[in-house]
Amino acid sequence: MNKNEPIYTISNAAKVLGVSVYTLRMYEREGLIIPFRKESNQRLYSENDIERLQCIQKTINEEKINIEGIRRILALLPCWNVINCSAEDRENCNYYYSFDKPCWMYNHKNNVCQVKECRECEVYNSFDNCGSIKKKLRDLLP
């Protein structure tokens, strides 16, 4: 079974996670998760999405980092290095010089991200477990 296959409706995902539907929509609005959307705009969550959400829950409830803090941490991900942006793309990218929200919350016109699905991007998926962002930095830095 493919862990990336979007199979949970929002109410099923909420049930599995023990939170309300409204909370899942809030996480999305806050930029922490990007669920799959059917043609009809209906959200669908995969097994990996559930894991990501469990990680978010743990970060908020146990590690006591608030949502704004999580967003700022995600805003430190060096996507330009992960996907190897050109110098030109870096200069034209709103995200490169910002530090308030993750790259996938910016709209990417005129650069390499235009043709990619953020949901499937390696940068977005760097947050696949709670300690993975620093690991990313360890791997990328000389």
Add this chain to the structure above:
Amino acid sequence: MNKNEPIYTISNAAKVLGVSVYTLRMYEREGLIIPFRKESNQRLYSENDIERLQCIQKTINEEKINIEGIRRILALLPCWNVINCSAEDRENCNYYYSFDKPCWMYNHKNNVCQVKECRECEVYNSFDNCGSIKKKLRDLLP
């Protein structure tokens, strides 16, 4: 006048910043600031310390990141790269594989940091304004 000279007592610093003495001690306990200590153990704050504290206040009160969030962001600073640790030092350093608190909250025995004052270290001082940590990453990454 030297902006690094420790001249403010804790009560004077609290007055300048408009917070209580107890709050300044909390920021220290939480790892956000390292004031100078006289031989008698009394805290003294420099002009740069005041600026750092103003930045912390702004981050908490305006940008709404909580203290745990700030600490986790500081815990992403790649000190090993800034001060160019040896591979051996990296492996032996508790901070290198952690992500819960900044390097200066770990005790550095058996590595290059042993002989340095964290208060004067470039890593600690990367947080000299509120957007400076991502800038550090931009500068360090290839």
Add this chain to the structure above:
DNA sequence: AATAGTTGATAGTCACAATTATCAATTATC
């Protein structure tokens, strides 16, 4: 075509993190 579930938006609730207050012991200053 009827029921159940979804959408975005706004308003309300409540636990707890950020801050302040108080304590006795120690240190600075005049």
Add this chain to the structure above:
DNA sequence: GATAATTGATAATTGTGACTATCAACTATT
């Protein structure tokens, strides 16, 4: 040597952010 300020530690207070509830309009399923 007397007064004021500091130290670390613990207790009390309070503002607000995480979460829930409700709404009318729309979509899915049988």
